[in-house]
Amino acid sequence: MTHERRLRIKTLFMVLCMVVCANTGDLMLKRGMSRIGEVQPTLAGLARAFPLTVANGSIWIGIIFLTGFMISYMTVLSWADYSYVMPAGAFGYAVLTLLAVIFLHEAVSTRRWIGVVFICVGVLLVGQTKPRTTVAAEVQEEVSEVAA
Amino acid sequence: MTRFAIVLALLILGSTGGEIAITYGMKAAGEPARLRPKELLRFLLRALCNGWFWVGAPLMALAFYALLVLLSWEPISLVIPASALSYVVGTFGAKYILGEDVTTARWAGVILVCIGVALVAKG
Numbered sequence: 001m002t003h004e005r006r007l008r009i010k011t012l013f014m015v016l017c018m019v020v021c022a023n024t025g026d027l028m029l030k031r032g033m034s035r036i037g038e039v040q041p042t043l044a045g046l047a048r049a050f051p052l053t054v055a056n057g058s059i060w061i062g063i064i065f066l067t068g069f070m071i072s073y074m075t076v077l078s079w080a081d082y083s084y085v086m087p088a089g090a091f092g093y094a095v096l097t098l099l100a101v102i103f104l105h106e107a108v109s110t111r112r113w114i115g116v117v118f119i120c121v122g123v124l125l126v127g128q129t130k131p132r133t134t135v136a137a138e139v140q141e142e143v144s145e146v147a148a
Numbered sequence: 149m150t151r152f153a154i155v156l157a158l159l160i161l162g163s164t165g166g167e168i169a170i171t172y173g174m175k176a177a178g179e180p181a182r183l184r185p186k187e188l189l190r191f192l193l194r195a196l197c198n199g200w201f202w203v204g205a206p207l208m209a210l211a212f213y214a215l216l217v218l219l220s221w222e223p224i225s226l227v228i229p230a231s232a233l234s235y236v237v238g239t240f241g242a243k244y245i246l247g248e249d250v251t252t253a254r255w256a257g258v259i260l261v262c263i264g265v266a267l268v269a270k271g
Contacts, residue, residue, distance in 0.1 A: 010183070074170065074195055075188065078179040082171040083242035083250050087235060087261040093268045115267025122260030125253050133249035134175070 004130075007079070011131040014076035015085060019092040021069035023099075028062030080131045087126045094119045152221065155214050156230055162211030163231075164238040166204040168245055173200030228269035235262040 033039075036056065039049040053059050076085055094116045100106040177198050180191035195201055218227045239258045242248040250258075 071188070071192065074174055074201075075180065075183075075191065077171045078174040078177060078191065078195070081242060081248045082167060082246060083239045083248050083254060083258070086167070086238050086242075087254075087258045090235070090261045090265055093265055097268060109271060112268050112271055115264045115270075118260045118264030118267060120264075122257040122262075122264055125257030125260065127257075129251055129254045129257075130249075134247055 007131055011076060011080045011084070012088075012127070014072050014080075015088045015091070017072040018069055018076065018085075018089055019095060021065045021072060022089075023092050023096055025062045025065030025069060028058045028065060032056045032058030032062060081133055084126060084129065084131050088123055090119055091123045094123075152218070155217055159211050159214035159218060159231055160234045160237050162207045162214060164234050164241050166207030166211060167238065168241045169200045169204035169207060171242075171246060173198040173204060176200065225270050229266035232262045232265040232269070235265070 032053070035058070036049060036052045039045055073085070073089075097108055097112060097116050101108055174195055177191065177194040180187040215227070215231065218231075235258050239250055239255065243250045
């Protein structure tokens with residue numbers, strides 16, 4: 001397998017991890033907070049909600065997935081371009097819409113479908129470009145050492 | 149309207165500035181040799197010791213706070229489409245601050261994603 005191909009597969013795998021972790025995390029937070037009920041934005045309201053939040057299993061699963069998102073985001077940015085990862089991550093919006101239709105049988109407006117098509121085409125376009133266009137830190141050091 | 153624009157600017161500049169600082173820090177920390185737990189843990193320790201991570205994280209926290217403030221003023225169908233501008237601002241940052249090569253295809257993709265996110269959020 002060529003270096004370029006391996007880099008592309010590794011990057012897409014990490015972007016997929018980011019999308020899955022972010023969406024699952026958000027979903028679990030939503031589930032947990034729905035069970036707790038509406039939180040009043042007052043000191044007493046927050047004091048009442050805090051122990052309920054800490055004791056809620058869904059919230060903790062959500063936090064674990066969101067930590068997973070942050071780790072995969074940081075890791076992929078250590079080799080891939082920010083301008084590659086950032087738009088590719090928007091693929092999650094399209095996945096969420098599809099999941100809402102398939103599992104929740106939600107009605108989706110034409111405007112939203114057009115948005116999903118725009119995102120998919122945009123992500124495909126970005127996905128075709130090189131995942132890394134800058135020189136990695138170690139290579140840069142080696143180059144400057146050779147130059148010196 | 150003015151206060152919405154100011155907080156939206158804080159949200160966009162905070163999120164893109166924070167992400168650019170983190171990207172810079174992660175590139176400086178160097179990628180993990182392999183995607184194995186031990187190597188990943190070593191990479192995370194290097195990343196957390198990098199100063200740019202600690203510049204980026206508060207900026208992202210500021211952006212998150214700005215998002216909460218905007219959501220308390222305006223409906224989500226206005227806030228998220230407006231914040232989708234950060235895809236374009238972030239790409240400018242990637243090109244001029246991080247020195248990434250943003251080709252025409254990548255620009256076209258970013259603009260399509262930006263419009264797409266705005267349309268999806270409008271519902």
